Amino acid sequence: MIKVGIIGATGYAGAELVRLLLNHPQAEIKWYGSRSYIDQNFADIYRNFFELVDASCMDDNMEALADQVDVIFTATPQGYLAGVLTEEILQKTKIVDLSADYRIKDVSVYEKWYGITHKSPQFIQEAVYGLCEINRNLINEQTRLIANPGCYTTCSILTAYPLVKEGLIDPSTLIVDAKSGTSGAGRGAKTPNLFCEVNENIKAYGVTSHRHTPEIEEQLGYAAGHEMTINFTPHLVPMNRGILVTEYASLMKKVTYEEVKAVYDRYYKDEKFVRVLPQGVCPETKWVEGSNYVDVNFVIDERTNRIVMMGALDNLVKGAAGQAVQNMNLLFGLEEATGLNLVPCFP
Numbered sequence: 001m002i003k004v005g006i007i008g009a010t011g012y013a014g015a016e017l018v019r020l021l022l023n024h025p026q027a028e029i030k031w032y033g034s035r036s037y038i039d040q041n042f043a044d045i046y047r048n049f050f051e052l053v054d055a056s057c058m059d060d061n062m063e064a065l066a067d068q069v070d071v072i073f074t075a076t077p078q079g080y081l082a083g084v085l086t087e088e089i090l091q092k093t094k095i096v097d098l099s100a101d102y103r104i105k106d107v108s109v110y111e112k113w114y115g116i117t118h119k120s121p122q123f124i125q126e127a128v129y130g131l132c133e134i135n136r137n138l139i140n141e142q143t144r145l146i147a148n149p150g151c152y153t154t155c156s157i158l159t160a161y162p163l164v165k166e167g168l169i170d171p172s173t174l175i176v177d178a179k180s181g182t183s184g185a186g187r188g189a190k191t192p193n194l195f196c197e198v199n200e201n202i203k204a205y206g207v208t209s210h211r212h213t214p215e216i217e218e219q220l221g222y223a224a225g226h227e228m229t230i231n232f233t234p235h236l237v238p239m240n241r242g243i244l245v246t247e248y249a250s251l252m253k254k255v256t257y258e259e260v261k262a263v264y265d266r267y268y269k270d271e272k273f274v275r276v277l278p279q280g281v282c283p284e285t286k287w288v289e290g291s292n293y294v295d296v297n298f299v300i301d302e303r304t305n306r307i308v309m310m311g312a313l314d315n316l317v318k319g320a321a322g323q324a325v326q327n328m329n330l331l332f333g334l335e336e337a338t339g340l341n342l343v344p345c346f347p
């Protein structure tokens with residue numbers, strides 16, 4: 001059994017990790033880390049775990065935890081892991097970080113967009129960007145630190161990746177319009193996320209300044225083979241879970257539906273968690289909810305010579321905890337989908 005510790009188990013992403021790991025045949029949760037609920041029953045905080053979890057919340061002492069577990073998931077705010085990570089910890093245990101601390105290779109870019117000083121940039125180069133469909137060859141039993149991609153970025157990157165990589169679209173024209181349910185903002189109380197602010201409403205935020213912009217640019221830039229600059233506009237919508245992205249770009253040449261479909265199929269036909277939908281079917285968040293799937297599709301607009309690419313995923317599963325478990329499986333040489341055979345739920 002893989003012994004697991006979760007720092008930030010009491011947050012939305014951490015609690016989703018608990019839900020997934022309870023069903024994982026080879027993982028055992030040893031540590032439910034918290035900051036505000038130390039010594040309280042975990043199942044008193046999230047009553048969906050009543051009679052399923054019999055454990056109290058522990059503190060966030062990474063040094064003590066590293067002696068006891070094989071892997072630590074940090075589902076904590078930006079800057080937390082960078083502030084506590086040491087070489088000693090990494091020598092004892094593996095880490096899958098759900099925050100953005102190690103996702104961006106250029107520390108000055110991280111510091112500019114996040115507005116915080118990175119406390120341990122010496123580990124940035126070592127961290128592997130854990131987008132399994134693209135980087136699985138870099139993740140193995142020797143890997144110590146995974147920078148788990150987040151919800152908007154996973155959806156945005158996987159939706160456009162094949163066409164950027166194949167040079168079918170002009171990367172300089174890419175526009176990513178994204179929508180998220182409110183669980184994407186975490187469990188902490190914030191006025192813009194109160195019921196009356198969100199219900200019956202839809203609003204853009206972080207326009208031209210959202211911190212996921214450089215992450216998408218960096219990763220799609222690797223696919224393009226050169227630096228990219230994009231527009232990324234997130235919106236908050238009155239749903240619990242779900243990310244929907246609609247991406248627009250100019251085509252480099254005239255292409256048919258069949259040609260583009262063949263490209264998507266070439267990249268994703270063997271990918272269990274990426275589903276390329278049939279012609280004319282647009283991805284919807286409700287068809288991926290509770291699962292580790294990303295649904296993608298596209299429509300060519302011959303009138304404007306642009307292509308519209310679409311993707312949908314569950315922000316807490318493929319956008320966070322599910323992807324983190326996928327990475328854990330690779331880190332321990334397990335079949336990548338172990339514990340992740342989750343059928344989407346509806347209604």
Ligand SMILES: NC(=O)C1=CN([C@@H]2O[C@H](COP(=O)(O)OP(=O)(O)OC[C@H]3O[C@@H](n4cnc5c(N)ncnc54)[C@H](OP(=O)(O)O)[C@@H]3O)[C@@H](O)[C@H]2O)C=CC1
Pocket residue numbers: 007008009010011012013014033034035036037060074075076077078080098099100149150151183184185186187188315316319320
């Ligand atoms: N929500 C989502 O859809 C996604 C989130 N993420 C990322 O996952 C991480 C967690 O997000 P989310 O679960 O939404 O956030 P939440 O606000 O719901 O949870 C944050 C967690 O971190 C703990 N925590 C907060 N501050 C500290 C601290 N100083 N020291 C130790 N623990 C602390 C909290 O503990 P306590 O509650 O006990 O105080 C809580 O368990 C973030 O980095 C986020 O960007 C990534 C992808 C998707």
Ligand SMILES: CC(=O)N[C@@H](CCC(=O)OP(=O)(O)O)C(=O)O
Pocket residue numbers: 098099100149150151152153180181182183184185186234236
């Ligand atoms: C709705 C909402 O507020 N969403 C969050 C994204 C949370 C997340 O996924 O952050 P990381 O991918 O960086 O981990 C936001 O826009 O900041």
